[in-house]
Amino acid sequence: MSRIILQASGLCMRFGGLLAVNGVNLNVHEKQIVSMIGPNGAGKTTVFNCLTGFYRPSSGSIRLNGEAIEGLPGHKIARKGVVRTFQNVRLFKDMTAMENLLVAQHRHINTNFIAGLLKTPAFRRSERQAMENAAYWLEQVDLLDVANRNAGTLAYGQQRRLEIARCMMTRPELLMLDEPAAGLNPRETEDLKALIGMLRDQHGVTVLLIEHDMKLVMSISDHIFVINQGTPLADGSPQQIRDNPHVIKAYLGEA
Numbered sequence: 001m002s003r004i005i006l007q008a009s010g011l012c013m014r015f016g017g018l019l020a021v022n023g024v025n026l027n028v029h030e031k032q033i034v035s036m037i038g039p040n041g042a043g044k045t046t047v048f049n050c051l052t053g054f055y056r057p058s059s060g061s062i063r064l065n066g067e068a069i070e071g072l073p074g075h076k077i078a079r080k081g082v083v084r085t086f087q088n089v090r091l092f093k094d095m096t097a098m099e100n101l102l103v104a105q106h107r108h109i110n111t112n113f114i115a116g117l118l119k120t121p122a123f124r125r126s127e128r129q130a131m132e133n134a135a136y137w138l139e140q141v142d143l144l145d146v147a148n149r150n151a152g153t154l155a156y157g158q159q160r161r162l163e164i165a166r167c168m169m170t171r172p173e174l175l176m177l178d179e180p181a182a183g184l185n186p187r188e189t190e191d192l193k194a195l196i197g198m199l200r201d202q203h204g205v206t207v208l209l210i211e212h213d214m215k216l217v218m219s220i221s222d223h224i225f226v227i228n229q230g231t232p233l234a235d236g237s238p239q240q241i242r243d244n245p246h247v248i249k250a251y252l253g254e255a
């Protein structure tokens with residue numbers, strides 16, 4: 001099996017008296033599509049928030065390519081190649097699709113103030129590269145024809161794809177998607193599935209997702225982690241998870 005790029009061990013997150021995450025372990029292997037599932041309120045988003053530096057975990061360790069990252073601020077973790085989307089779409093709605101991608105590119109553009117003021121050849125070159133990169137990603141997510149439309153006017157499925165393209169602009173190693181299929185119709189969900197598969201197969205990105213759409217999870221995942229009430233319940237292949245009586249009970253309750 002491929003090497004582990006992200007490893008969380010004994011992860012705990014406490015909010016006052018509530019232990020929202022209690023001893024979660026995760027191993028994410030390079031170039032795999034890994035899902036985290038569990039009933040509402042199980043602690044999935046809280047795990048994401050710990051992994052991406054939005055929360056400092058109460059205890060436990062998180063390693064990215066062997067390096068301890070628990071407690072690092074979000075922007076430092078993002079710089080190390082871990083990017084994410086959120087449950088609710090977070091785009092600049094009054095900016096065009098293209099502009100939304102250029103914003104993500106700012107770290108790679110030559111931002112030297114004088115160079116920008118004088119529009120030096122180096123500045124123009126980095127600007128052109130940013131535009132080309134944005135156009136490339138718009139094409140990859142099938143949004144090139146709406147490049148100049150404001151993000152807020154796009155269909156919901158298009159907005160979700162634009163968010164993923166924005167993540168890809170920063171050339172991540174690990175892409176984390178929080179309920180990417182929420183609010184999508186079946187056609188859009190199929191497109192999303194194809195897109196996630198393409199990102200892994202053609203761009204070598206590793207994907208960790210939280211998702212409630214079991215059809216999508218079962219068909220796309222190499223490995224699935226299940227958490228319930230903050231605690232790890234099971235992990236394994238889609239088939240192993242589908243057949244696990246503890247998982248069935250957590251979702252359906254006692255018969």
Ligand SMILES: Nc1ncnc2c1ncn2[C@@H]1O[C@H](COP(=O)(O)OP(=O)(O)OP(=O)(O)O)[C@@H](O)[C@H]1O
Binds near residue numbers: 040044046
């Ligand atoms: N900032 C916070 N302060 C206090 N409690 C929180 C906070 N964030 C989450 N919680 C609580 O932690 C628990 C886990 O929430 P979380 O959002 O991680 O669950 P989830 O599995 O992502 O749920 P869903 O599938 O419904 O999105 C819940 O009881 C929630 O109310």
